[in-house]
Amino acid sequence: MQDWLDRKDLRQHNTSRREIANLLEVVDRDLQDASVTVISPDRRFATAYNAVLQLATVVLYASGYRAAGKGHHWITISVLPDIMGSDAQERMDYFNNCRTKRHGVDYDRADIISLDDVDELLREAEIFRDEVLTWLKANRPDLLED
Structure with a gap:
């Protein structure tokens, strides 16, 4: 993680239970909206992608970081194997x-x-959502609402 910080791709971030809950609500809304079949495939895809981005943000915030500067989508997603392990690379x-x-x-x-x-x-x-919730339970259960 130090390399990401040294390049100023990440900065320290203190999150809260409420912030994580809000992000997970956005994820659930976006997954539901992306399932609406009368919307164009382009918009459904972009909405599902946003759910993924918010899930990645949950992991990043729960780890004490946030993306900084340009390319924050790429950074937020690319740093995940460093946090969740090399199994997350694919x-x-x-x-x-x-x-x-x-x-x-x-x-x-x-x-x-x-x-x-x-x-x-x-x-x-959906698979990633389950993985993130499992990761949170194992690594930051204090950030999950009862």
């Missing part, structure tokens, strides 16, 4: 690919996301 690589696609959807053009892309990201986001 999932984080996938989420970083999703980050790139989401950027295209939000800033470059429409209709680039397939329904399969949405379904896959929703599945991965």
Whole structure:
């Protein structure tokens, strides 16, 4: 983690039970919204990606850090294997690919996301949500509401 701090990609952050609960509420809302099939696949994908970003933020905040400066989405996702362990690397690589696609959807053009892309990201986001909650219970149970 020191390398991230030395590069000023991260800074110290003191979180709270309320802040974590608020982020988890955003995650649940976004996962629910991303499941609404009358919305375009592009928007559903971007919303599911936001749930993933908020989950990664939960882990980062619970570890005492927050992303700083430019590229905070990339930093928030890329630092997770350093926190959650090397087993998280493959999932984080996938989420970083999703980050790139989401950027295209939000800033470059429409209709680039397939329904399969949405379904896959929703599945991965749900799995990641479970992993984050398990991680919190093991590492920072004080941040979970009863």
